[in-house]
């Protein structure tokens with residue numbers, strides 16, 4: 043999608059610190075990290091949010107989650123764990139309308155969210 047920030051990152055039109063990439067997914071560091079480890083895992087295909095996925099996207103969703111935990115481990119989160127978050131639309135606090143999984147690690151996080 044032409045005016046989507048994350049699609050621009052995928053195309054290299056906006057610089058990012060990429061961590062992992064394959065044919066269908068991309069991991070890169072969040073520009074405003076909320077913890078010592080904070081990266082995003084996104085599909086390369088523009089999907090607005092988790093609620094706009096279809097049955098045909100089941101394997102893509104699995105790949106996103108699997109890659110997220112794999113990258114988290116390479117960044118040192120295996121021993122203490124991390125938080126895997128998908129914000130969706132207004133009530134979920136989504137600000138970028140391109141599906142993404144946040145992975146936050148490297149410190150202990152509160153629960154529940156405020």
Ligand code: 5GP
Nearest residue numbers: 047056058071072073074129135136137138
């Ligand atoms: P959301 O609030 O939609 O769940 O999360 C969007 C995330 O994207 C935010 O944590 C924000 O810091 C990050 N973000 C927004 N614009 C950019 C950008 O241009 N580059 C990178 N690396 N992260 C971005």
Ligand code: ZN
Nearest residue numbers: 046049088140
């Ligand atoms: Zn997009």
